[in-house]
Amino acid sequence: MARASRLVRFRRGITLPILLLVAWEVSSRTGLVDARFLPSLEDVVATAKRELIDNDLVGELGFSLMRNIAGFLIGCVLGVAFASLLALSQLVDRLIMPTFNGLKQISLLAWIPLISVWFGFGEQAKIVFVALAAFIPIVLNTYDGMREAPAELLEVARALRFNARQKALRIYIPAAMPSIATGVHLGLIYAWLATVGAEYFLAVGPGIGGLVIAGRERFDMAMVMVGVLILGVVGFTLNRLAYGLEAYLLRWRPKQTT
């Protein structure tokens, strides 16, 4: 059973999307569906153009991305540092890990009301929430990776009388690098989800999420579609970037099949 050729697979892959677009165009042209629910393709393109050129869509997107990246970086640094602390000291591990495991059961979005009381609706609250979203997967993965640091290396560290900083920088972090990369990747995905969530729920200030919410309130379906499409494209791009970064960071590792 030979795999179909690339060309055939490409043709098959674009069949459904094209059919969907045709069905969309036909139903909106013939007025089969209410234009408020399904604006015509032209309408969506026109809205996208209007937002891009007149309404500074790129600027709004920039705000969202800044928030996303700021929160993500804070979550990353704190996450790796926190996990290193847990790995270095069994006492700290036993003191804090049970509490962390308990708190992480609370679904991420459920933190939003509490965060909004403590930090308001502004930039600060959003960044705190995004950082929290990135923090959790990074801690969990880094922690797992560090626990699996090879015992021989730890033995060497003991023989060389490494201090805590040396142990962290020379043994734990390098040994956990693949897991950290996985955590960072997940953290990037969660951070974007959290950015969207923060902008939906704390809908104050510029940002792509606020635009979508505003579009919904005005019953502007074309606007909502443009916004949702951008959310998807950004998510996809971030995911690709994370793959690239992961491959780059782990380029020293022999190729594995896992």
Added chain:
Amino acid sequence: MSAVVETTGRAGLPLSPARLQRVAVLVTGLIFPLGLFGLWWVASARGWLPEQILPPPAYVYQTGRDMILSGELLYHTGVSLGRVVIGFATGAGLGLLLGIAMGLSETVEDYVKPLFLAFAQIPTLGWIPLLMLLVGIEETLKIIIIAKGAIVPMTMNTLAGIRDVSPKYLEVGRALRFSRWQTLRLIVLPAAVPSIFTGIRYGLTHSWTSLVGVELLASSEGLGYLLVWGRQMFWLDTVIVAMIAIGLVGFVMDKGLNRTELLIQRWKRQEL
């Protein structure tokens, strides 16, 4: 050596070294939350922070007790759970079918997967405003969003599970002249069970997160609604009680699935 000690411990002495250590670990784990709790208690007793920002623990406890006794908490939890059950069952069922269809036929995969992946790129939360315009803010919206949370991990894991079936098993099937149906029922599906279960776990977690999201944005009952309502009224005690309930339900669901997974895969360990 520790085994001997353990036996004497079981026979009479309640505190063998092994048990002592376990108790020590437990106690150490309690110090930090108790410390936090103490800080919380002192901070609110001394009025370091206004009550609207940090309600006293006794107040949260009181609210929690009242909400349990009046059945309010149970009611909202029930509403949320009901939504998750229906939404998850729909999403997981569809995901399973889609995963099996794509797993069995590369043609179907070629046709469906690119579009499916494109839709999957948009975060579940992203769909909420769009669907609000299409289907309103009633139950249908919640069910669709929860189902969307489950369908992506379910489809991808089922597909991977079916693709990874060892060729050796398939060869045995061919040698025994199994029909397509027999191959599917006796070889492919059992071999894909572990992977499908991973899909169920991720799916349920995603469904639960999506539920909280959709209830925060549009709902008049359920745990997410309690959060929004408490927030609007500045009743942080209600918010905290709802957060604890959300955490507990998530925890119980995860543990339950873990147990079920072990139970279903008993044969796997016996095989080893």
